Amino acid sequence: MTIVITGANRGIGAQLARTYRNGGLPVIGAARDDSEEIRLDVTRPEQHAEMARQLAGTPVDLLICNAGVYLDKGQSLDTGYPSGMWADSFAVNVAGVFLTVQSLLPNLRAASGAKIAIISSTMASHERAPGGSYIYRSSKAAVLNLGRNLAADLRGEGIAVGIYHPGWVRTDMGGGAADIDPDEAARGLVRRFDTLSLATTGCFETWDGQAHPY
Numbered sequence: 001m002t003i004v005i006t007g008a009n010r011g012i013g014a015q016l017a018r019t020y021r022n023g024g025l026p027v028i029g030a031a032r033d034d035s036e037e038i039r040l041d042v043t044r045p046e047q048h049a050e051m052a053r054q055l056a057g058t059p060v061d062l063l064i065c066n067a068g069v070y071l072d073k074g075q076s077l078d079t080g081y082p083s084g085m086w087a088d089s090f091a092v093n094v095a096g097v098f099l100t101v102q103s104l105l106p107n108l109r110a111a112s113g114a115k116i117a118i119i120s121s122t123m124a125s126h127e128r129a130p131g132g133s134y135i136y137r138s139s140k141a142a143v144l145n146l147g148r149n150l151a152a153d154l155r156g157e158g159i160a161v162g163i164y165h166p167g168w169v170r171t172d173m174g175g176g177a178a179d180i181d182p183d184e185a186a187r188g189l190v191r192r193f194d195t196l197s198l199a200t201t202g203c204f205e206t207w208d209g210q211a212h213p214y
Contacts, residue, residue, distance in 0.1 A: 004060050006100055008069030009035040012066060012119065012166050015182035016064060016149075019190055028055070030067075042067050042096030043088075048103040059111035060104055062193060066095040066119045072135040085094075086135050093139035098146060108159055116154075116161045117193050118147040120204070124165075127213040144204060144214070151202035160201040164192055167184045167207040180207075 003020055007013035008029030017036075020027045029036030030051065038054060040047050069092045075081050097118055101108075108114040123133060124140035144163050151161035167185045188207035196203070204212045 001061045002028065002058060003062045003064065004030065004038075004055075004104065004107075005064040006030045006096075009033060012182055012185055013064070015186040016066065016189060019183075019186045026117060029085075032067075040067075040100075042100055043091040044070055045099065048099050052103045054106065054108070055107055057110075058107055060095050060107035060114060061111045062115045062117065063101065063104055063108060063120070064117045064193070067096055067100075068093050068119065070133075070136045072133055075133075075135075077132075077134075078129050081134055089135045089139045090142065093136075094142045094146060097143050101150060109157060112158075113197075114159045115193060116147075116150065116159065117189070117196065118143060118161065119164045119166055119189075119209040120144045120147070120163045122206075122212065124163075124167045124204075125213050148202045155198060157200055158198065160196050160198050162192065162196040162199050162200065162202075163204045164189060165204075165206045165212050 003025060005013050005017050005027060008017045009031035017027045017029050029039060030038035030040040032041045038051050040051050049158045069089055071085050071089050072081055101116060108116065120143050121140040122128060123137045124144040126141065147161050147163040154161060165191060185207050192205055192207065193208060204214060206212050
């Protein structure tokens with residue numbers, strides 16, 4: 001079993017990589033710097049092409065699209081949310097996921113029963129919309145929509161897609177006041193990925209196994 005994780009150098013991605021490696025499973029980490037096996041800024045098509053070249057012929061059983069940014073924390077409705085921040089956020093949180101999946105489709109197709117796990121957020125939910133963080137919320141809602149459409153298109157090829165809220169996690173992004181630590185989040189997510197199948201493809205679930213409102 002081969003696992004590829006984007007954003008594997010910090011936060012939840014790093015803990016997921018550590019959890020799988022501690023269990024003896026092969027992990028290929030991707031990150032914007034040189035700390036992992038693959039150098040990948042998910043916004044750069046040429047780096048996706050290089051990743052595809054490096055992994056050519058390697059079946060990928062589980063692709064975890066974890067890389068993400070939260071650039072608009074604390075922005076003001078009256079004066080904040082500049083257009084460039086929208087573009088940069090969507091380039092990572094939405095287009096970056098699509099380009100990663102697209103780049104590794106041959107590898108996913110080469111595996112038997114491959115899975116794609118997309119890390120979204122409770123902030124993607126239109127049923128839970130308390131306001132603020134407009135860019136982040138919109139980008140996570142968009143990647144939720146992307147994941148569900150990928151699930152529809154890839155079902156016939158035997159590839160399952162799940163979308164997940166990792167919990168409010170004590171990371172640089174989540175902050176020190178968050179509810180759970182990265183280890184608890186990672187262990188819960190690993191269980192979710194293990195149970196993902198064509199029967200549940202397109203699901204939006206929490207790290208602890210609850211169906212999340214859309």
